[in-house]
Amino acid sequence: MKDNISGCSVEEAMTVLGGRWRMLIISFLLEKPMRFNELRRAIPNISQRMLTLELRFLEEEGFILREVYAQVPVKVEYSITAEGQKLKKLVNTLQEVGLWLKSR
């Protein structure tokens, strides 16, 4: 891969952000902060365990923020960070490609 820096970058992007769910979660949180159960309803095909793991990954990578509000019942909300905002262009491009793929 040494002689293909651009290919190497694509691999890096897909390793971190590939998979079916990560960019989808980012796309929702770019619109507005959401609670766990809101995200589950918005992504009906994802399991509770997978959503938990993906949210934790995105939080560890610094793309989203998890905030716990001390109220009863406790409220846990996820929101996009400044780092996550930098993925907006990729989300837009994926939306265009997805619309094209569905129209084929």
Add this chain to the structure above:
Amino acid sequence: MKDNISGCSVEEAMTVLGGRWRMLIISFLLEKPMRFNELRRAIPNISQRMLTLELRFLEEEGFILREVYAQVPVKVEYSITAEGQKLKKLVNTLQEVGLWLKSR
């Protein structure tokens, strides 16, 4: 998902093109046609079986063309199609994001 057409498109794009290897293969073939073994050398981390499966998937989706040249030894070459060319913008965006991710 009914009320989120853009999110739905992101899911479609990631379902078809997500995973670590597909966009990487596309990025190489956008540069020039390549033989199987050339691709293997360019992507050292991929197994022979996985590369075979991913190439077949991309061929079935119409993004790449597989051509067999009747010569000895037989030459099999993969090239990008007009449909595959439409993924150029996504490849460029992934390269930008990948470079950014590596520089963090």
